[in-house]
Amino acid sequence: MSVDGAARSLRILAVDDEPRALLDVRRQLERSPLVASVETATGARDALVKLSGARYDGLFLDVQMPEIKGMALARLLRRFTEPPAVVFLTGHPSAAVEAFEVEAVDFLVKPVGRDRLQTALERVHAHARARRPQAAPAEAAAPAPAGVEEPARGTGGPDVVAVDAPRGGAKRLVRLDAITTVQANGDYARIACDDGRYLLRVPLTTLESEWEPAGFARVHRGWLVNLRRAVELRGEVNGTAVLALDDGTEVPVARRHVAALRRRLQV
Structure with missing residues (x-):
């Protein structure tokens, strides 16, 4: 050739x-x-x-x-x-x-x-x-929930992470957009997504910085949340708040994160 x-x-x-x-x-x-x-x-x-x-x-x-x-x-x-x-x-x-x-x-x-x-x-x-000559325009992305900032997207395809299944020691590939919450669990992060619960041996602070472009935010010392899945932010009388997600999950929002979260959600 x-x-x-x-x-x-x-x-x-x-x-x-x-x-x-x-x-x-x-x-x-x-x-x-x-x-x-x-x-x-x-x-x-x-x-x-x-x-x-x-x-x-x-x-x-x-x-x-x-x-x-x-x-x-x-x-x-x-x-x-x-x-x-x-x-x-x-x-x-x-x-x-x-x-x-x-x-x-x-x-x-x-x-x-x-x-x-x-x-x-x-x-x-x-x-x-x-x-290359036949490259079609990228498909329009699904709109984010009202008031939620659209996260940055990579050029290679959907962001994924390899997580540990709770039993058997197997690895599973999970799309970041399928994850709703991440909870600190000792040396691990507990991942909640559409099809189950998994573990990832990475500190929450590391995930906070790495996943922020994908729409995740720290809302509590022990919680990281996918803001694209947020549907409601309810203020509490003591200055804290509760963030409701589209799967019915409710996550506590610490007082120091409420103002920044309201700005990001524009609510």
Whole structure:
């Protein structure tokens, strides 16, 4: 395939939990005349952070990773407005059928040769070239509840977080817009969302700063709330307040947060 006019145009994200394998694929990708830049992630959770904040043309993804498998991440990408082309990397050829079920553009068996990697990059380039001229205007976002500020949106797709299921030690991917409240629970944060309750081993103060662009606000020492789910703010006689959410949950609002919350909700 000729690369005239396409030299150094692709932005690639490579994901593998094995440092040596990740370094090897990065070096090979950087040698290609099609590749402009290569970023790396050591797992699916790290990859999701990068994918939610930037746009990539191709995702070179290891199939077998701890916590969240490559296939699960690929399925999640289908929810993105403009998902990258997925190329799987694996030492297990038996996973090929499942890879093409999630519409991967290629499936590479480790160790990957230079020519075979270049073929995969050409497919990524073809995918990107076909998508760009036909890119449709972004779908209009659903309006936020009356008076609630619209949160900033990443360019890569919906923000997600990997949480711990209460039993069994499994990981689950949850969209931030599906979360209603986050409650401090010792070293963990207790996540309440549309389909259940989960745990996240991250301090509430960290989530407060990281999730603020997505519409979350600290309303109490022990509570973080998704303001897009707010329906009513009721003042109390002692200067505190109660925030009601669209799922029926009511959260206490500390006195020192009431004024800032009223300004943000414009009530």
